[in-house]
Amino acid sequence: MSNAPRLRIGHSITLDGRGAPAPLLLPAHHLVTHGVIVGMTGSGKTGLLTVLVEETLRAGVPVLMIDVKGDLPDLFLAFPSFDPAAFLPWIDDVASPDDARSPDQIAGELAAERETGLRAWGIAEPELRSFHDRTAIRLITPGSTAGEPLHVLSSLEQRSARWDHDPETARSALAAAISLVLRLLGRDSDPARSREHVLLSVLAERRLSAGQSADIAALVEDVTRPPLERIGALTVDAFLPRAERRALAAALNGLLASPSFESWRSGAPLDVQSWLEPAGGRTPAVIVSVAHLDEEERALVLGVLLEELLAYTRSLPGTQRLRALTVFDEVYGFLPPHPANPPTKRPLVALMKQARAFGVGVVLATQNPMDLDYRALGNAGLWCLGRLQTDADRARVTEGLAGNDPGFARSLGATLQDLSPRWFVMRDMHQDAAPKLMQPRWTMSWMRGPMTRTELRRARGGAGHRGADGDASRS
Numbered sequence: 256m257s258n259a260p261r262l263r264i265g266h267s268i269t270l271d272g273r274g275a276p277a278p279l280l281l282p283a284h285h286l287v288t289h290g291v292i293v294g295m296t297g298s299g300k301t302g303l304l305t306v307l308v309e310e311t312l313r314a315g316v317p318v319l320m321i322d323v324k325g326d327l328p329d330l331f332l333a334f335p336s337f338d339p340a341a342f343l344p345w346i347d348d349v350a351s352p353d354d355a356r357s358p359d360q361i362a363g364e365l366a367a368e369r370e371t372g373l374r375a376w377g378i379a380e381p382e383l384r385s386f387h388d389r390t391a392i393r394l395i396t397p398g399s400t401a402g403e404p405l406h407v408l409s410s411l412e413q414r415s416a417r418w419d420h421d422p423e424t425a426r427s428a429l430a431a432a433i434s435l436v437l438r439l440l441g442r443d444s445d446p447a448r449s450r451e452h453v454l455l456s457v458l459a460e461r462r463l464s465a466g467q468s469a470d471i472a473a474l475v476e477d478v479t480r481p482p483l484e485r486i487g488a489l490t491v492d493a494f495l496p497r498a499e500r501r502a503l504a505a506a507l508n509g510l511l512a513s514p515s516f517e518s519w520r521s522g523a524p525l526d527v528q529s530w531l532e533p534a535g536g537r538t539p540a541v542i543v544s545v546a547h548l549d550e551e552e553r554a555l556v557l558g559v560l561l562e563e564l565l566a567y568t569r570s571l572p573g574t575q576r577l578r579a580l581t582v583f584d585e586v587y588g589f590l591p592p593h594p595a596n597p598p599t600k601r602p603l604v605a606l607m608k609q610a611r612a613f614g615v616g617v618v619l620a621t622q623n624p625m626d627l628d629y630r631a632l633g634n635a636g637l638w639c640l641g642r643l644q645t646d647a648d649r650a651r652v653t654e655g656l657a658g659n660d661p662g663f664a665r666s667l668g669a670t671l672q673d674l675s676p677r678w679f680v681m682r683d684m685h686q687d688a689a690p691k692l693m694q695p696r697w698t699m700s701w702m703r704g705p706m707t708r709t710e711l712r713r714a715r716g717g718a719g720h721r722g723a724d725g726d727a728s729r730s
Contacts, residue, residue: 259284259576262310263376264303265695267681270670272692279693281637283314283577285685286616289607291632292679293624293652294641299677301326302702303639303695304584304620308540309333311580312390317531317539319564321557323585325546325705328394331714332701335387336380339366342701344713349703365701372697386699391537393530394715395523396544397556401708402715404522405543407559408432411459412470413524417570418463424566428525429459431562434598435555436471439516440506444598450495451503454478457486471511471520478504525560527567531579546705550588557589558598565602571613578614581606587623590631600628607634624651636684639693642674 260283266276290307294300301324308318308330320327334341342362350361373379394402406413410428417425433455434444443449446456458477459469467473478500486494495503510516530541543560545553564581571578583589589599606617608631619635621627625647643649649668667690670680682690706714 260314262307262314263696264306264310265693267691267693270680270690270692283311283316284575285637285683286580286618287575287577287611287614288636289611289616289634290618290637290639291635292618292620292639293643294679295622295644297676298641299695300620300622300641301584302677302698303679304582304618305329305698305700305702306695307618308582309386309699312538312540313386315538316577316580317533318580318582319527319531320542321583322542322544323546323553325544327542327584328544328706328711328714329700329702330392330540330542332703333383333386333699334701335384337366337370339363342366345703369701373699376696378699383699389537390540392540394542394544394711396547398518398552399547399708401711402544404518406522406524407435407519407556409524410563412468412520414463414466414468421570424570426460427566428563430456431559433459435559438555438598439510454486454495471507475504475507475511478507525563527564547708554589554597554599558602561599561602565605568606568610568613568615573612574614576614577616580616580618582618584620586619587621587626590628591626592628604628604631607631624648638682640671640680643671
Protein backbone atom coordinates (compact mmCIF):
# COMPACT_ATOMS: atom_id res chain seq x y z
CA MET A 256 0.00 0.00 0.00
CA SER A 257 2.38 2.67 -1.22
CA ASN A 258 -0.25 5.40 -0.94
CA ALA A 259 -1.36 4.44 2.58
CA PRO A 260 -1.13 7.27 5.14
CA ARG A 261 1.86 7.17 7.45
CA LEU A 262 1.59 8.09 11.10
CA ARG A 263 4.49 10.17 12.41
CA ILE A 264 4.83 8.54 15.81
CA GLY A 265 8.30 9.81 16.78
CA HIS A 266 11.79 8.52 16.10
CA SER A 267 13.66 5.26 16.58
CA ILE A 268 17.14 3.85 17.02
CA THR A 269 18.52 0.32 17.11
CA LEU A 270 17.99 -1.73 20.26
CA ASP A 271 21.66 -1.37 21.24
CA GLY A 272 21.29 2.43 21.18
CA ARG A 273 23.81 2.99 18.41
CA GLY A 274 23.38 5.26 15.44
CA ALA A 275 21.41 8.45 14.88
CA PRO A 276 17.65 8.55 15.51
CA ALA A 277 15.53 8.04 12.39
CA PRO A 278 11.97 9.29 11.87
CA LEU A 279 9.42 6.65 12.80
CA LEU A 280 6.66 6.63 10.20
CA LEU A 281 4.12 3.89 10.89
CA PRO A 282 1.90 2.93 7.93
CA ALA A 283 -1.68 3.29 9.15
CA HIS A 284 -2.72 -0.13 7.89
CA HIS A 285 -0.23 -1.78 10.25
CA LEU A 286 -2.70 -0.99 13.04
CA VAL A 287 -5.28 -3.22 11.35
CA THR A 288 -3.45 -6.15 12.94
CA HIS A 289 -3.81 -4.49 16.34
CA GLY A 290 -1.34 -3.22 18.90
CA VAL A 291 -0.40 -3.61 22.56
CA ILE A 292 1.22 -0.93 24.72
CA VAL A 293 2.64 -1.96 28.09
CA GLY A 294 4.47 0.15 30.66
CA MET A 295 4.54 0.93 34.35
CA THR A 296 3.22 4.18 35.79
CA GLY A 297 5.39 7.06 34.61
CA SER A 298 6.72 5.22 31.54
CA GLY A 299 4.91 7.52 29.10
CA LYS A 300 2.40 4.90 28.00
CA THR A 301 -0.58 7.28 27.93
CA GLY A 302 1.48 9.82 25.99
CA LEU A 303 2.33 7.23 23.32
CA LEU A 304 -1.31 6.18 23.15
CA THR A 305 -2.35 9.82 22.71
CA VAL A 306 0.16 10.29 19.88
CA LEU A 307 -1.24 7.21 18.12
CA VAL A 308 -4.76 8.63 18.46
CA GLU A 309 -3.73 12.09 17.25
CA GLU A 310 -1.87 10.72 14.24
CA THR A 311 -4.73 8.38 13.33
CA LEU A 312 -7.17 11.29 13.44
CA ARG A 313 -4.81 13.45 11.36
CA ALA A 314 -4.92 10.67 8.74
CA GLY A 315 -8.71 11.01 8.65
CA VAL A 316 -9.44 7.69 10.39
CA PRO A 317 -12.18 7.70 13.09
CA VAL A 318 -11.17 6.59 16.59
CA LEU A 319 -13.30 5.07 19.35
CA MET A 320 -11.61 5.31 22.75
CA ILE A 321 -12.49 3.43 25.93
CA ASP A 322 -11.18 5.44 28.87
CA VAL A 323 -10.90 3.69 32.24
CA LYS A 324 -8.41 5.97 34.01
CA GLY A 325 -9.75 9.38 32.94
CA ASP A 326 -6.73 10.55 30.88
CA LEU A 327 -8.05 10.51 27.31
CA PRO A 328 -10.34 13.57 27.64
CA ASP A 329 -7.08 15.55 27.60
CA LEU A 330 -7.66 15.48 23.82
CA PHE A 331 -10.00 18.41 24.44
CA LEU A 332 -6.86 20.36 25.45
CA ALA A 333 -5.23 20.19 22.00
CA PHE A 334 -5.28 23.99 21.87
CA PRO A 335 -5.19 25.38 18.30
CA SER A 336 -2.41 27.88 19.04
CA PHE A 337 0.50 28.57 21.39
CA ASP A 338 -1.39 31.38 23.13
CA PRO A 339 -0.82 31.14 26.93
CA ALA A 340 -4.41 32.30 27.50
CA ALA A 341 -5.63 28.78 26.70
CA PHE A 342 -3.97 27.50 29.88
CA LEU A 343 -5.37 30.15 32.25
CA PRO A 344 -8.69 28.38 33.05
CA TRP A 345 -6.69 25.37 34.23
CA ILE A 346 -3.97 27.00 36.31
CA ASP A 347 -5.70 26.50 39.67
CA ASP A 348 -5.85 22.79 38.96
CA VAL A 349 -2.13 22.31 38.29
CA ALA A 350 -0.41 24.89 40.50
CA SER A 351 0.68 23.80 43.98
CA PRO A 352 -0.57 25.86 46.96
CA ASP A 353 2.91 27.23 47.69
CA ASP A 354 3.64 28.24 44.07
CA ALA A 355 4.66 31.90 44.15
CA ARG A 356 4.25 32.42 40.42
CA SER A 357 1.27 34.35 39.06
CA PRO A 358 -1.31 32.54 36.89
CA ASP A 359 -0.09 34.47 33.84
CA GLN A 360 3.48 33.39 34.51
CA ILE A 361 2.53 29.73 34.92
CA ALA A 362 0.43 29.83 31.75
CA GLY A 363 3.27 31.46 29.84
CA GLU A 364 5.76 28.81 30.93
CA LEU A 365 3.38 25.97 30.07
CA ALA A 366 2.70 27.46 26.63
CA ALA A 367 6.40 28.00 25.96
CA GLU A 368 7.22 24.43 26.96
CA ARG A 369 4.50 23.11 24.68
CA GLU A 370 5.65 25.26 21.76
CA THR A 371 9.27 24.19 22.16
CA GLY A 372 8.30 20.53 22.38
CA LEU A 373 6.01 20.56 19.35
CA ARG A 374 8.22 22.68 17.09
CA ALA A 375 11.03 20.19 17.66
CA TRP A 376 8.78 17.68 15.88
CA GLY A 377 7.79 20.04 13.08
CA ILE A 378 4.36 20.88 14.52
CA ALA A 379 3.49 24.59 14.55
CA GLU A 380 0.25 26.57 14.79
CA PRO A 381 -1.00 25.68 11.27
CA GLU A 382 -0.85 21.99 12.16
CA LEU A 383 -2.55 22.61 15.51
CA ARG A 384 -5.31 24.62 13.85
CA SER A 385 -5.82 21.93 11.20
CA PHE A 386 -6.13 19.20 13.82
CA HIS A 387 -8.55 21.32 15.85
CA ASP A 388 -10.76 22.20 12.88
CA ARG A 389 -10.81 18.74 11.28
CA THR A 390 -11.52 16.70 14.42
CA ALA A 391 -14.88 16.26 16.15
CA ILE A 392 -14.26 15.17 19.74
CA ARG A 393 -17.20 13.64 21.56
CA LEU A 394 -17.28 12.55 25.20
CA ILE A 395 -19.81 9.92 26.31
CA THR A 396 -20.13 9.18 30.03
CA PRO A 397 -22.54 6.31 30.83
CA GLY A 398 -24.45 7.00 34.02
CA SER A 399 -23.25 10.61 34.23
CA THR A 400 -24.04 13.99 32.71
CA ALA A 401 -20.38 15.14 32.79
CA GLY A 402 -20.35 14.17 29.12
CA GLU A 403 -23.21 12.85 27.05
CA PRO A 404 -25.13 10.20 28.98
CA LEU A 405 -25.54 6.88 27.20
CA HIS A 406 -28.69 4.82 26.74
CA VAL A 407 -26.92 1.54 27.47
CA LEU A 408 -30.04 -0.50 26.67
CA SER A 409 -30.91 1.30 23.43
CA SER A 410 -30.50 -1.88 21.36
CA LEU A 411 -33.30 -3.34 23.48
CA GLU A 412 -35.54 -0.33 24.09
CA GLN A 413 -35.07 1.63 20.87
CA ARG A 414 -35.78 -0.21 17.65
CA SER A 415 -32.90 -0.06 15.17
CA ALA A 416 -33.23 -0.06 11.37
CA ARG A 417 -30.84 -3.03 11.45
CA TRP A 418 -33.85 -5.24 12.16
CA ASP A 419 -34.95 -4.51 8.58
CA HIS A 420 -31.66 -5.05 6.72
CA ASP A 421 -29.29 -6.87 9.09
CA PRO A 422 -31.26 -8.87 11.69
CA GLU A 423 -28.26 -11.02 12.63
CA THR A 424 -26.27 -7.99 13.76
CA ALA A 425 -29.32 -6.56 15.54
CA ARG A 426 -29.82 -9.89 17.32
CA SER A 427 -26.23 -9.87 18.64
CA ALA A 428 -26.65 -6.38 20.09
CA LEU A 429 -29.98 -7.38 21.63
CA ALA A 430 -28.41 -10.41 23.30
CA ALA A 431 -25.75 -8.21 24.93
CA ALA A 432 -28.37 -5.80 26.27
CA ILE A 433 -30.45 -8.62 27.76
CA SER A 434 -27.32 -10.10 29.32
CA LEU A 435 -26.70 -6.74 30.99
CA VAL A 436 -30.26 -6.64 32.37
CA LEU A 437 -29.95 -10.15 33.79
CA ARG A 438 -26.56 -9.40 35.33
CA LEU A 439 -28.07 -6.37 37.05
CA LEU A 440 -30.74 -8.72 38.43
CA GLY A 441 -28.10 -11.18 39.63
CA ARG A 442 -29.35 -13.91 37.30
CA ASP A 443 -27.75 -16.21 34.75
CA SER A 444 -26.93 -14.04 31.72
CA ASP A 445 -25.52 -16.68 29.36
CA PRO A 446 -27.47 -16.42 26.05
CA ALA A 447 -27.19 -20.16 25.36
CA ARG A 448 -27.71 -21.53 28.87
CA SER A 449 -30.11 -19.16 30.63
CA ARG A 450 -33.80 -19.90 30.12
CA GLU A 451 -34.61 -16.37 31.27
CA HIS A 452 -32.30 -14.97 28.62
CA VAL A 453 -33.95 -17.09 25.93
CA LEU A 454 -37.43 -16.05 27.03
CA LEU A 455 -36.61 -12.33 27.10
CA SER A 456 -34.82 -12.60 23.74
CA VAL A 457 -37.78 -14.28 22.07
CA LEU A 458 -40.24 -11.78 23.53
CA ALA A 459 -38.08 -8.76 22.67
CA GLU A 460 -37.30 -9.94 19.13
CA ARG A 461 -40.98 -10.60 18.50
CA ARG A 462 -41.73 -6.96 19.27
CA LEU A 463 -38.73 -5.46 17.48
CA SER A 464 -39.23 -7.53 14.33
CA ALA A 465 -42.82 -6.26 14.22
CA GLY A 466 -41.67 -2.65 14.44
CA GLN A 467 -42.72 -2.23 18.07
CA SER A 468 -40.88 -1.12 21.20
CA ALA A 469 -39.32 -3.68 23.53
CA ASP A 470 -38.81 -1.45 26.56
CA ILE A 471 -38.58 -2.99 30.02
CA ALA A 472 -42.19 -2.15 30.89
CA ALA A 473 -43.45 -3.96 27.79
CA LEU A 474 -41.31 -6.99 28.63
CA VAL A 475 -42.72 -7.10 32.16
CA GLU A 476 -46.18 -7.34 30.62
CA ASP A 477 -45.12 -10.04 28.13
CA VAL A 478 -43.35 -12.12 30.79
CA THR A 479 -46.47 -12.00 32.97
CA ARG A 480 -48.88 -12.77 30.10
CA PRO A 481 -46.85 -14.31 27.24
CA PRO A 482 -48.21 -13.45 23.77
CA LEU A 483 -47.12 -16.85 22.44
CA GLU A 484 -47.75 -20.47 23.34
CA ARG A 485 -44.42 -22.18 22.79
CA ILE A 486 -40.69 -21.59 23.20
CA GLY A 487 -39.02 -24.01 20.85
CA ALA A 488 -40.65 -27.41 21.24
CA LEU A 489 -42.04 -26.70 24.72
CA THR A 490 -45.02 -24.76 25.95
CA VAL A 491 -44.15 -21.51 27.70
CA ASP A 492 -45.18 -22.98 31.07
CA ALA A 493 -43.01 -26.05 30.53
CA PHE A 494 -40.04 -23.94 29.40
CA LEU A 495 -40.27 -21.49 32.33
CA PRO A 496 -43.03 -22.16 34.88
CA ARG A 497 -45.46 -19.42 35.75
CA ALA A 498 -44.06 -18.91 39.26
CA GLU A 499 -40.57 -18.34 37.87
CA ARG A 500 -41.92 -15.93 35.27
CA ARG A 501 -43.71 -13.97 37.97
CA ALA A 502 -40.47 -13.73 39.95
CA LEU A 503 -38.63 -12.52 36.83
CA ALA A 504 -41.35 -9.95 36.11
CA ALA A 505 -41.19 -8.69 39.70
CA ALA A 506 -37.41 -8.36 39.48
CA LEU A 507 -37.65 -6.49 36.17
CA ASN A 508 -40.27 -4.16 37.63
CA GLY A 509 -38.08 -3.46 40.64
CA LEU A 510 -35.20 -2.60 38.33
CA LEU A 511 -37.48 -0.36 36.27
CA ALA A 512 -38.62 1.49 39.40
CA SER A 513 -35.08 2.11 40.65
CA PRO A 514 -34.09 5.80 40.31
CA SER A 515 -30.43 4.85 39.79
CA PHE A 516 -31.37 2.58 36.87
CA GLU A 517 -33.03 5.45 35.03
CA SER A 518 -29.64 7.02 34.25
CA TRP A 519 -28.80 3.98 32.11
CA ARG A 520 -31.97 4.39 30.02
CA SER A 521 -31.50 7.91 28.69
CA GLY A 522 -28.98 9.71 26.53
CA ALA A 523 -27.20 8.96 23.27
CA PRO A 524 -28.18 5.69 21.57
CA LEU A 525 -25.54 2.98 21.61
CA ASP A 526 -24.83 3.11 17.89
CA VAL A 527 -21.15 2.76 16.99
CA GLN A 528 -21.85 3.10 13.28
CA SER A 529 -23.36 6.58 13.67
CA TRP A 530 -20.65 7.59 16.16
CA LEU A 531 -17.88 6.89 13.64
CA GLU A 532 -19.45 8.46 10.57
CA PRO A 533 -17.53 11.61 9.52
CA ALA A 534 -19.64 14.73 9.10
CA GLY A 535 -18.88 18.24 7.95
CA GLY A 536 -15.35 17.28 6.94
CA ARG A 537 -14.42 16.37 10.52
CA THR A 538 -13.07 13.04 11.72
CA PRO A 539 -14.89 11.60 14.76
CA ALA A 540 -12.96 11.03 17.98
CA VAL A 541 -15.36 9.37 20.41
CA ILE A 542 -14.30 8.92 24.04
CA VAL A 543 -16.43 6.59 26.17
CA SER A 544 -15.27 7.33 29.71
CA VAL A 545 -16.13 4.93 32.54
CA ALA A 546 -13.62 6.30 35.04
CA HIS A 547 -16.47 7.41 37.32
CA LEU A 548 -18.08 3.96 37.52
CA ASP A 549 -17.27 1.18 39.96
CA GLU A 550 -15.56 -2.00 38.81
CA GLU A 551 -18.71 -4.06 38.26
CA GLU A 552 -20.51 -1.25 36.42
CA ARG A 553 -17.52 -0.77 34.13
CA ALA A 554 -17.48 -4.43 33.14
CA LEU A 555 -21.22 -4.48 32.46
CA VAL A 556 -21.31 -1.28 30.41
CA LEU A 557 -18.17 -2.07 28.45
CA GLY A 558 -19.41 -5.59 27.75
CA VAL A 559 -22.46 -4.15 26.00
CA LEU A 560 -20.36 -1.51 24.20
CA LEU A 561 -17.86 -4.07 22.91
CA GLU A 562 -20.62 -6.40 21.73
CA GLU A 563 -22.09 -3.45 19.80
CA LEU A 564 -18.63 -2.66 18.38
CA LEU A 565 -18.23 -6.30 17.32
CA ALA A 566 -21.65 -6.28 15.65
CA TYR A 567 -20.75 -3.05 13.81
CA THR A 568 -17.40 -4.50 12.73
CA ARG A 569 -18.97 -7.64 11.29
CA SER A 570 -21.40 -5.54 9.26
CA LEU A 571 -18.57 -3.87 7.31
CA PRO A 572 -17.20 -4.95 3.93
CA GLY A 573 -13.71 -6.42 3.98
CA THR A 574 -10.65 -4.23 3.46
CA GLN A 575 -6.91 -4.17 4.17
CA ARG A 576 -6.96 -0.45 4.96
CA LEU A 577 -7.48 1.02 8.40
CA ARG A 578 -11.15 2.00 8.46
CA ALA A 579 -11.45 2.75 12.20
CA LEU A 580 -9.30 2.40 15.31
CA THR A 581 -10.45 1.28 18.75
CA VAL A 582 -8.28 2.24 21.73
CA PHE A 583 -8.71 0.67 25.18
CA ASP A 584 -6.67 2.49 27.81
CA GLU A 585 -6.06 0.13 30.75
CA VAL A 586 -7.39 -3.24 29.71
CA TYR A 587 -6.27 -4.90 32.96
CA GLY A 588 -9.14 -6.92 34.40
CA PHE A 589 -11.16 -6.86 31.18
CA LEU A 590 -9.16 -9.50 29.24
CA PRO A 591 -7.99 -11.97 31.90
CA PRO A 592 -6.74 -15.51 31.20
CA HIS A 593 -8.92 -18.61 31.54
CA PRO A 594 -11.08 -19.36 33.48
CA ALA A 595 -12.06 -15.74 34.31
CA ASN A 596 -14.78 -14.55 31.96
CA PRO A 597 -15.99 -10.97 32.49
CA PRO A 598 -18.56 -9.68 29.95
CA THR A 599 -15.81 -7.80 28.12
CA LYS A 600 -13.67 -10.83 27.35
CA ARG A 601 -15.69 -12.58 24.64
CA PRO A 602 -16.10 -9.53 22.38
CA LEU A 603 -12.47 -8.44 22.94
CA VAL A 604 -11.15 -11.86 21.96
CA ALA A 605 -13.43 -11.90 18.91
CA LEU A 606 -12.29 -8.41 17.88
CA MET A 607 -8.62 -9.38 18.17
CA LYS A 608 -9.27 -12.40 15.95
CA GLN A 609 -11.74 -11.01 13.41
CA ALA A 610 -11.67 -7.21 13.21
CA ARG A 611 -8.59 -7.04 10.97
CA ALA A 612 -10.55 -8.50 8.06
CA PHE A 613 -12.89 -5.49 8.21
CA GLY A 614 -10.26 -2.77 8.62
CA VAL A 615 -10.90 -2.13 12.33
CA GLY A 616 -7.75 -1.96 14.43
CA VAL A 617 -7.60 -2.44 18.19
CA VAL A 618 -4.90 -0.99 20.45
CA LEU A 619 -4.84 -2.21 24.05
CA ALA A 620 -2.79 -0.51 26.77
CA THR A 621 -2.03 -1.55 30.33
CA GLN A 622 0.41 -0.99 33.16
CA ASN A 623 -0.35 -4.46 34.58
CA PRO A 624 0.74 -7.07 32.05
CA MET A 625 0.50 -10.11 34.35
CA ASP A 626 -3.25 -10.76 34.30
CA LEU A 627 -3.88 -10.71 30.55
CA ASP A 628 -4.94 -13.42 28.13
CA TYR A 629 -1.82 -13.62 25.98
CA ARG A 630 -3.47 -16.08 23.59
CA ALA A 631 -5.70 -13.20 22.48
CA LEU A 632 -2.81 -10.74 22.46
CA GLY A 633 -0.88 -13.11 20.23
CA ASN A 634 -2.94 -11.68 17.36
CA ALA A 635 -1.31 -8.27 17.82
CA GLY A 636 1.24 -7.21 15.18
CA LEU A 637 2.55 -4.11 16.97
CA TRP A 638 4.07 -4.18 20.44
CA CYS A 639 5.39 -1.16 22.37
CA LEU A 640 6.99 -2.02 25.71
CA GLY A 641 7.89 0.69 28.21
CA ARG A 642 9.80 0.30 31.43
CA LEU A 643 8.65 -2.66 33.55
CA GLN A 644 9.78 -2.81 37.14
CA THR A 645 9.18 -6.38 38.28
CA ASP A 646 10.85 -9.55 37.03
CA ALA A 647 7.46 -11.20 36.59
CA ASP A 648 6.18 -8.38 34.35
CA ARG A 649 9.29 -8.44 32.19
CA ALA A 650 9.24 -12.22 31.86
CA ARG A 651 5.57 -12.15 30.90
CA VAL A 652 5.99 -9.78 27.96
CA THR A 653 9.40 -10.94 26.73
CA GLU A 654 8.19 -14.51 26.45
CA GLY A 655 6.05 -13.67 23.44
CA LEU A 656 8.66 -11.50 21.71
CA ALA A 657 11.80 -13.52 22.38
CA GLY A 658 10.33 -16.94 21.60
CA ASN A 659 12.83 -19.75 22.21
CA ASP A 660 15.91 -17.51 22.34
CA PRO A 661 16.83 -17.28 26.06
CA GLY A 662 19.82 -15.00 25.38
CA PHE A 663 17.68 -12.47 23.56
CA ALA A 664 15.02 -12.75 26.30
CA ARG A 665 17.60 -11.83 28.96
CA SER A 666 18.88 -8.91 26.88
CA LEU A 667 15.37 -7.65 26.20
CA GLY A 668 14.43 -7.99 29.88
CA ALA A 669 17.45 -5.94 30.94
CA THR A 670 16.56 -3.28 28.37
CA LEU A 671 13.00 -3.02 29.70
CA GLN A 672 14.32 -2.61 33.23
CA ASP A 673 16.63 0.28 32.30
CA LEU A 674 14.41 2.21 29.89
CA SER A 675 14.05 5.91 30.54
CA PRO A 676 10.59 7.50 30.62
CA ARG A 677 9.05 8.00 27.16
CA TRP A 678 11.24 5.35 25.57
CA PHE A 679 9.83 2.03 24.37
CA VAL A 680 10.96 -1.21 22.81
CA MET A 681 8.89 -1.48 19.65
CA ARG A 682 8.32 -4.47 17.44
CA ASP A 683 6.28 -4.17 14.25
CA MET A 684 5.73 -7.59 12.74
CA HIS A 685 5.02 -5.98 9.35
CA GLN A 686 8.37 -4.26 8.99
CA ASP A 687 11.19 -5.99 10.77
CA ALA A 688 11.59 -9.01 13.01
CA ALA A 689 14.12 -7.09 15.12
CA PRO A 690 12.76 -4.81 17.88
CA LYS A 691 13.96 -1.22 18.05
CA LEU A 692 13.99 1.60 20.57
CA MET A 693 11.48 4.35 19.92
CA GLN A 694 10.52 7.66 21.48
CA PRO A 695 7.09 9.15 20.69
CA ARG A 696 6.80 12.77 19.62
CA TRP A 697 5.41 15.52 21.83
CA THR A 698 1.63 15.35 22.12
CA MET A 699 -0.49 18.13 20.67
CA SER A 700 -2.86 17.58 23.59
CA TRP A 701 -1.79 19.01 26.92
CA MET A 702 -1.39 15.98 29.18
CA ARG A 703 -2.67 17.41 32.46
CA GLY A 704 -4.02 14.15 33.90
CA PRO A 705 -7.49 12.86 34.82
CA MET A 706 -10.32 15.38 35.04
CA THR A 707 -13.12 15.63 37.56
CA ARG A 708 -16.71 15.72 36.33
CA THR A 709 -16.75 19.50 36.72
CA GLU A 710 -13.54 19.77 34.68
CA LEU A 711 -14.96 17.50 31.99
CA ARG A 712 -17.91 19.86 31.57
CA ARG A 713 -15.52 22.81 31.35
CA ALA A 714 -13.32 21.04 28.80
CA ARG A 715 -16.30 20.18 26.58
CA GLY A 716 -17.72 23.65 26.81
CA GLY A 717 -14.52 25.62 26.38
CA ALA A 718 -12.30 23.60 24.06
CA GLY A 719 -14.10 24.79 20.94
CA HIS A 720 -13.74 21.48 19.11
CA ARG A 721 -16.63 21.14 16.75
CA GLY A 722 -18.89 18.15 16.72
CA ALA A 723 -20.57 16.40 13.85
CA ASP A 724 -23.41 18.93 13.82
CA GLY A 725 -20.98 21.81 13.37
CA ASP A 726 -21.60 23.29 16.81
CA ALA A 727 -18.97 23.67 19.45
CA SER A 728 -18.99 20.86 21.99
CA ARG A 729 -21.06 21.78 24.99
CA SER A 730 -22.35 20.21 28.15
